[in-house]
Each structure stands twice: as structure tokens, then as C-alpha cells.
Amino acid sequence: MDVGNIPALATSMAQERTANAVAITVFKKSMDIQGAMAMALIDAVGQVQQNLPPHLGNNINTKA
Incomplete structure (x- = not known):
């Protein structure tokens, strides 16, 4: 395992967490x-x- 990539990976993960x-x-x-x-x-x-007005909606026109 390359230990040089750990800081870059940690930074990338932190940025992804912030973006999410x-x-x-x-x-x-x-x-x-x-x-x-x-x-x-x-x-x-x-x-x-x-x-x-209160009279509207009381009757239905069935001949239309």
C-alpha cells in the first residue's frame, strides 16, 4: 500500500462528504x-x- 496516497484520499473523501x-x-x-x-x-x-354566492353549485344541468 502506498502511504503517499492516504492524504489525497482523505481530502477527496472530505470533499465528497461536503458536496453530499x-x-x-x-x-x-x-x-x-x-x-x-x-x-x-x-x-x-x-x-x-x-x-x-351561496346559490352556485346547488343544481346540476342534466339537459346540456
């Missing part, structure tokens, strides 16, 4: 942002339906 940690952090942040956007869309739909 950054990738996971970015992925988690993007998931949080997507979740927040989905909740905003759901909240927006709920607000639109509450503003409709």
Missing part, C-alpha cells in the same frame, strides 16, 4: 419551498370558493 451535505441541504430547502408553494395554492383555492 450541500446537495442534501439544497434538496431539503427546495422541498420546503415546494411545500410552502403548495400550501399557498391550496389556501388560494379555499379563498376563491368562499367568495362565491
Whole structure:
């Protein structure tokens, strides 16, 4: 075994570990942002339906 490669291997492994940690952090942040956007869309739909007149949606037109 060549002992000259051990520091280079250790540095490479540390860089890979750091890159993986950054990738996971970015992925988690993007998931949080997507979740927040989905909740905003759901909240927006709920607000639109509450503003409709109460007579809408009570009858179904079956002759159309």
C-alpha cells in the first residue's frame, strides 16, 4: 500500500462528504419551498370558493 496516497484520499473523501451535505441541504430547502408553494395554492383555492354566492353549485344541468 502506498502511504503517499492516504492524504489525497482523505481530502477527496472530505470533499465528497461536503458536496453530499450541500446537495442534501439544497434538496431539503427546495422541498420546503415546494411545500410552502403548495400550501399557498391550496389556501388560494379555499379563498376563491368562499367568495362565491351561496346559490352556485346547488343544481346540476342534466339537459346540456
